[in-house]
Amino acid sequence: MVRVKRGLQTKKRHNNVIARAKGFRMMNGNVFSRAKNALMKAGTNAYIGRRLKKRDFRGLWTIRINNAVRELGLNYSTFINLLYKKNVKIDRKALSNLAISHPAVFAKIVDFVK
Numbered sequence: 001m002v003r004v005k006r007g008l009q010t011k012k013r014h015n016n017v018i019a020r021a022k023g024f025r026m027m028n029g030n031v032f033s034r035a036k037n038a039l040m041k042a043g044t045n046a047y048i049g050r051r052l053k054k055r056d057f058r059g060l061w062t063i064r065i066n067n068a069v070r071e072l073g074l075n076y077s078t079f080i081n082l083l084y085k086k087n088v089k090i091d092r093k094a095l096s097n098l099a100i101s102h103p104a105v106f107a108k109i110v111d112f113v114k
Contacts, residue, residue, distance in 0.1 A: 061096035068099035072110045082113040 014032045021028060021035035028038035066076035074082075083090070088109070090098075098106040 058092060061092040064096040064099055065092060068103070068106055069110060072107060074110065074114070079110065079113065086113045088113060
């Protein structure tokens with residue numbers, strides 16, 4: 001029976017992992033076993049980060065809306081409550097963008113719900 005040598009495939013696999021770990025600190029970017037572990041951890045952190053990003057942006061939109069509404073004599077919670085009562089279906093992202101780029105339109109929305 002012929003002996004099968006897997007060196008070429010192993011080298012290719014190692015090089016692919018090390019290429020994906022390029023730029024990692026210390027030995028994590030150029031030692032296969034360390035790079036493999038670093039990539040696993042990086043993937044886990046990226047997965048978590050994709051979920052945290054959604055929370056962070058919603059918080060940012062809330063802060064922006066609150067600042068814009070306070071200039072017009074309301075606070076955030078009252079404004080959101082009035083939006084629900086008036087059945088205005090604009091999400092926080094759109095409200096935040098309006099408050100920044102079109103303050104006059106945002107002021108009209110606030111006047112409408114008051």
